[in-house]
Amino acid sequence: MNPLYMAQKLFERYAHIEEVKHYYGLLAIFGLLQTAEEKQDAMLLDKGRALLSRFPERIGHPAYNFPSYAIGGIPKAYALLRGWMPEAEAQVREYAEEMLTAPRDRNGIMSYRYEPEQEKIWIDVATAVTPYLLYAGLALGDERYVEEAARQTFLMYEELLDASNGLLHQCKNFSGPGRHSEDHWSRGNGWGYLPLAELVRLLPPASPHRPKAERYFKALSSALLPHQSKRGLWRQEIPFDHSYEESSGTGLILYGMGVGLRMGLLDRETYEPAFRLGICGLSAYCINDDFSTELSCPGCLCPGEGEEKGTVKAYVTLRLPRRDELHSFGPLMLALTEAYRNGIYQLSREA
Template sequence: MTTRNPYFDPEESMARQTDGTSVEHVLTTMAQKYIGDHPMHAPVYRVSRKQPIRKGEDHRYVFPGDVLFPPGTTGRKAYAWAKLWSPEAQTFPFSITCLGPVKLYHNGEKRFGSSKDEEGAAAQPLRLPVPLTKGWNHFVLELERGAGAVFGTSNRKNFPYHFLVPSVDRDGEEGWLYTRPTDDPLPGIPAMSVLEAATGAEWLPERDPSEEAAEGEAPGADVFEARPERLYGRRDGYAAYAWTEIDGRLADGEPLALQGTAYGPIRVQLNGVEVLRQNRPGDFRVPIRVPAGIADLVVRSECGSGGWGFRLTGASLAGKLRTPRRAAGAKEPWLYLGPFPAADAVDITDYLTMDALAAPEGEEPFYWRTASPVGFVRPFLENERFGKWNYPLGVTLYGLLETGKTLGRPDILDYVARHVEFASSRFAYSLWDRAKFGAAGINNQLSHVDSLDDCGSFGALSLLADRAIRPLKGVREAAAHIAEYVMHRQDRLEDGALYRKVGVSPSMHNTMWCDDMYMSVPFLCRFAEASGDPSYVSEAARQLLLYKKYLYMSDKKIMSHVYDVAAGKPTLTPWGRGNGWVFFSLTELLTVLPREHDAYPDILRFYQELAEGYLALQGERGLWHQVLTDPESYPEASCTSMFLYGFARGVRNGWLAPELPYRKAALAAWEGLCEAAIDKRGNLYGVCRGSSFSFSNHYYKHELSWNLNDTHGIGIVMLAGVETMKLLEVLGSGRKKEQTIG
């Protein structure tokens, strides 16, 4: 008797639709849904100030007591205030370390007060659940003299939250406000954004006079002055760039007059075309015609005997200038980049994409900034998924890439390429950003690699996209960084097996996870191809055979999820997706491992043994279960897809004999996914969320639940569909454009 589908009514299933088991139809529906749900938004550019409160490497903000309570001050308390956006009402576990007495207020209400045994230099981080409201959430910390605190996210890898300055005066900036030491309590705990003066307190860091002056100007002000010496000092023989955007929609197609005074040699570009070059100080005037839309106006100013900079006058441009890329928190419509040696040949258009770090030879690297000496522009990733670098998204994009190739959909391939390049093009910048500001606002994992999860899966996908779609900026540099980490810095046992000496929590220290085969093997295979060095493929084979030694359950021909190095034994828990990662990785290796390679017979035998074990455990509707050996655990979509993928590849490549049982199992699995895991809207059910580990199957069955549209499964299901299409083509079943099974 077939049990009821635990996820949705059969009428809602993809399989009940006219083309419900047409692989092409399912892939199209799922791909379009994912792309529609996650549009290609650019980074958000925000101003960050040079100030004492900044992020540490764990993405929590450090509130240094010695700086907030400087010598010579007498107040006993200091306050810090910031806000955080939440897209939905949720309880989020924050983390706080109390180096002294601390109180935390959320939306005006006290949420936490430290006790003596929670305070001090040796204090441990405390987990602090806070019920966030949908929208803005205001946080205030009350600190006592001589101490400080560390506060922020408890999950730097998945939720590297950055807080924003909460006042109306500095709307859009990243960071915190804080008070001078005081003996008086705040007149009221702020619970909403208001003018700083309305709080009855004076807030630091102090604003630069230029910002206050800019704020006081009328929107149509007809005078603007750029003085690079305020940012860089007098630098004879150097040049800097000032950049603004002209809103051509307000120009009515009429010529505009660019006029003013240059304090040194200047050059002016409009949309990359030089419209003025003046090699001496003095007045200038040139008519410009701005095309419809937004135009980039860039002024190169060189430091000469009379200084550098320029002054614009006249009403022609008044009200038509805006801050480039809508940099939030900037008070003037100009951003600055420099200083470059004047003799350098600089193509400034290379930097208008805002993904490049300027690094002139012999100079410290730099990036865009505001007119304030303490104002720095930084990109922040605020999309839920697009542009993010993490391992589940590496698999998701792999599925989209293969779907785009198989269906002949350049739009899908372009989406994949742009997601990858969002991250890879900013790789060098993100390393600099982390070094300068404590933690990067973008590429939080790629800029701080300390595990295979951080780098291998997405790194493998990025190399594939770079080869299969188009060359992508930064991919090769990021891949070299990852290869160096995997080969030389990732922890290993004495026999060379990769393992997790330090996990994301103490309970995960000194463990070996079968998941890590997917986090390493596909990347090593792709990097071998990209670098032309076959030793990386040999390393991939070695790792799989080492993991077999530690995690293979020979009686069942399946894998244990984790090996506890400290205990010296495997957990013997047959988690579905963990097994799927190993099986998937074996097929990735077998497609590139030469048959004459010494390890080939052992790798093929390992694959065949696992295939036999998984075949015996296939459940109802063709699906496999969360706990492979427990048919009462929920049917799990991601492991089902990986076993389908592995079987279909094996049949196509002649790795399995006899092949008929595996062919039937693969086709049954696809039907099962369409009937019980994919609904008619392309939603995916039954994908296990990210896991911890346990020696007990109870954890996997009852505590490790599934998520809707989890990125651990979306790409895998699409890859399974692609392999199903290829299998059907080999078998000659159905037409290419209307592959149907059943």
């Protein structure tokens, strides 16, 4: 089965289940735009634009941690960058300016807006902020946005890095002042990997931020690689062999690896077999015949209570995977698009 067809059908499944509007929905629209771009499918691109045109006036909005979600977030900025929605320029600029003034901790990392005095930071923010500002900066010719895009991901990577294994913790100050969560959560590492992938994919060759982006991208790639399961997936708690395999983090990781292979940053002999194994694993174990999804962790920000809050035990036992979990669709779509870009044109649906 063609990976781009699979990505499109995944989006249709998502839209059938629920209105596409939350942050994980915006990631799915981003995946839809990339699918349309790779297929050179004008009708599919029109569908993406039509969805984005509903933001903000024709959407019933949930509570957002990031106001940019109200206008369509990452996919709206990407559509502007690609020239598909020039009418979005004022919106994208307005919310890029808002990001430049959002609450930050003492080190300058964008923090939880509702309790700024507690300086709560979490790696999910890297995906919320960096691609949006990067696309906005490149589209609008504003280096301030590009500078802040790179700065936020670099600062989060440095703060949340576990130097003992090269993987990322999810958060700090959520389980107590000065405390990092103990995890190496699959989707959390994916949230840190995707923005690095976008930086190495789109930063101009002469950008002063490119050397560090490439260095951190390669380092996280190298840290992730040894933990791939025999079925090609990464686990909810990445280095813990008894943890369940998790599809949304795997999708984000494979998207990044696909980008790295195409950009020539990852050694093809080393990473291509892992990439192909992972894409086959997603197809066989994470996507059903009706394009429902499996093995995705639900919302997971420093789970647990009391002494167990933010522990590995809490990440593994309190957030169990479920069918059609809504975080799954965007990452799977992005991975499938990268599969096609890397020359994988047909996938078996069997293990």
